[in-house]
Amino acid sequence: MEKTSSVVDFDVYGLDDGFEGARWVDFFEGLPGRPPWALWLGHRESGGGGVRVGTLPRVRYEAVMCPNGKDPLVEVAFSGAFGVINVTLPSTTVPRPEGFIPALVEYAEKQAKGYADWPEVWWTIEGEPARARVWHFAGGWAAFSAEPAESYLVAVGVGMDPDGLALAPVLDDSLYDADLTAPLDFAELGRRKSVRPEAWLPPPRADGFHPDQLAFLPPEAEL
Numbered sequence: 001m002e003k004t005s006s007v008v009d010f011d012v013y014g015l016d017d018g019f020e021g022a023r024w025v026d027f028f029e030g031l032p033g034r035p036p037w038a039l040w041l042g043h044r045e046s047g048g049g050g051v052r053v054g055t056l057p058r059v060r061y062e063a064v065m066c067p068n069g070k071d072p073l074v075e076v077a078f079s080g081a082f083g084v085i086n087v088t089l090p091s092t093t094v095p096r097p098e099g100f101i102p103a104l105v106e107y108a109e110k111q112a113k114g115y116a117d118w119p120e121v122w123w124t125i126e127g128e129p130a131r132a133r134v135w136h137f138a139g140g141w142a143a144f145s146a147e148p149a150e151s152y153l154v155a156v157g158v159g160m161d162p163d164g165l166a167l168a169p170v171l172d173d174s175l176y177d178a179d180l181t182a183p184l185d186f187a188e189l190g191r192r193k194s195v196r197p198e199a200w201l202p203p204p205r206a207d208g209f210h211p212d213q214l215a216f217l218p219p220e221a222e223l
Helices: 058-065 072-087 100-113 186-194
Strands: 013-015 022-029 038-044 050-057 120-125 128-137 140-145 151-158 166-169
Touching: 013 038, 013 050, 022 186, 050 058, 050 072, 058 072, 058 151, 072 100, 072 128, 072 140, 072 151, 120 140
Parallel strands: 120 166
Antiparallel strands: 013 166, 022 038, 038 050, 050 151, 120 128, 128 140, 140 151
16 A cells, blocks of 8 residues: 555644654555545654554544444554554564464454453543553553544553653644645655654564563474
């Protein structure tokens, strides 16, 4: 997929003005030529910690992800859990045995189905307190809030506390080096990130697996 139509038919959320650090458009989910059902913005502090914030417009997201009446919050929780599985993987120089990634994804799916048991944290959304649920894994975390009226909000973070996030609609897209009123192009987003070394979230451990990940390595795996 190369392009999608304008994404500003819904409010896109990011960290509010209190955040100081790099910002960028990370990726989007959708079909070519149509509005996306998720847009993710990246944020990274100078110290290395950061968070991706995903805006999932409710009506469109549910129509795409839950056409047969599935619990949409399972899908929302999985979008975050899958994100934290990815962001916590070490460098690609660390061998990943066959079956390791599918096992992690299966675990994320299982955890998402149990989202109601995820601990609660509190966010601020447009200046108002809002509840979110959080799942920790391998030095990172995924959290989501179902309280905004129009969209689900999901966050995936490393090196930052999930409690106390302050989110607000993006009013100045230049902060993200993007024009959110124009079609977004995956190749162009990748190019922009490639020339900004700060525009990514470094894994908690780059040179080896976290104990949470070691549990999913086959017994014969060589570390």
